[in-house]
Amino acid sequence: MKFGIVVFPGSNCDHDAYYAIKHNLGYEVQFLWHKDTSIPADIRCIVLPGGFSYGDYLRTGAIARFSPIMKEIIRFAQNGGLIIGICNGFQILTESGLLPGALLKNTSLRFICKDVFLKTINTNTPFTSLIKKDSILKIPIAHFEGNYYADNDTIKELEDNGQIVFQYCESNGVVSEQANPNGSLKNIAGIVNKKKNVLGMMPHPERYCDATLGGTDGTLIFQSIANNFL
Amino acid sequence: MPKFLATVKVMLKKGILDVQGKTVENSLKTLGFDQVSHIRIGKYITFFIDSNTIEDAEKIAKEATDKLLFNPNIETYEIKVSEMSEKEKQ
Numbered sequence: 001m002k003f004g005i006v007v008f009p010g011s012n013c014d015h016d017a018y019y020a021i022k023h024n025l026g027y028e029v030q031f032l033w034h035k036d037t038s039i040p041a042d043i044r045c046i047v048l049p050g051g052f053s054y055g056d057y058l059r060t061g062a063i064a065r066f067s068p069i070m071k072e073i074i075r076f077a078q079n080g081g082l083i084i085g086i087c088n089g090f091q092i093l094t095e096s097g098l099l100p101g102a103l104l105k106n107t108s109l110r111f112i113c114k115d116v117f118l119k120t121i122n123t124n125t126p127f128t129s130l131i132k133k134d135s136i137l138k139i140p141i142a143h144f145e146g147n148y149y150a151d152n153d154t155i156k157e158l159e160d161n162g163q164i165v166f167q168y169c170e171s172n173g174v175v176s177e178q179a180n181p182n183g184s185l186k187n188i189a190g191i192v193n194k195k196k197n198v199l200g201m202m203p204h205p206e207r208y209c210d211a212t213l214g215g216t217d218g219t220l221i222f223q224s225i226a227n228n229f230l
Numbered sequence: 231m232p233k234f235l236a237t238v239k240v241m242l243k244k245g246i247l248d249v250q251g252k253t254v255e256n257s258l259k260t261l262g263f264d265q266v267s268h269i270r271i272g273k274y275i276t277f278f279i280d281s282n283t284i285e286d287a288e289k290i291a292k293e294a295t296d297k298l299l300f301n302p303n304i305e306t307y308e309i310k311v312s313e314m315s316e317k318e319k320q
Contacts, residue, residue: 107249
């Protein structure tokens with residue numbers, strides 16, 4: 001089981017993800033440069049990390065989606081490969097059309113960096129299989145554009161297909177407006193595509209894989225991914 | 231080859247809350263502009279196009295906009311293309 005982390009110009013959570021996957025969790029991992037035109041055959045899961053690829057110019061993720069490696073990433077997804085996009089990675093996935101919708105500016109117009117609670121709505125995905133249904137995860141967010149938006153038909157489709165994976169909630173699991181940090185429709189914090197092999201989420205699981213950093217709930221996501229290949 | 235000037239106006243779709251516009255509107259109201267409402271903030275993008283005809287230039291501007299400059303999930307756009315005067319080219 002080997003992870004590949006794509007490094008775009010402006011990625012800044014790539015090393016956090018590397019550290020969490022290799023040193024906290026003990027899985028194999030390597031960086032992939034955004035100009036690469038192939039993905040090594042032993043990579044089982046691609047991580048699109050957080051950061052500010054291409055300075056967030058034009059729209060977040062809009063330019064990164066045309067990096068040379070993205071053609072291969074789209075092919076990798078079409079062939080059923082697992083992809084997790086975190087924060088800016090989620091934005092790149094929506095821009096590239098691998099996930100529906102878009103991430104707008106937070107309604108507060110503030111960059112928000114804090115712990116949030118997440119309710120796991122769908123545990124029947126390759127990313128959440130080790131998480132107990134409806135259990136609450138504590139994972140940090142750090143973003144300015146995390147306000148998930150899609151038109152009504154798309155939201156209904158996401159609900160009907162079980163594509164909403166994480167919702168912002170209170171510490172007791174209640175999904176409320178108060179618990180919504182950024183204005184996301186339906187408190188959406190993370191979604192998967194229809195085939196459920198591509199996950200995008202605004203919270204940063206790689207930041208909570210080490211107890212000394214404040215939490216370890218993020219490990220469940222990487223362990224769930226690895227669990228597909230045992 | 232003639233040069234054309236393309237201007238692309240990109241706006242958030244109607245119905246999507248424009249939090250930036252809302253904040254600026256609130257600020258203007260604080261400054262006493264009670265008559266002002268419905269502020270929306272978009273992007274105004276300009277670029278030059280080398281092309282033999284205005285039709286080709288319009289086609290290029292539209293393709294560039296569709297491919298990169300706007301996101302159909304959340305935005306709409308208007309494009310204008312005009313031949314540049316000698317002064318504009320400088």
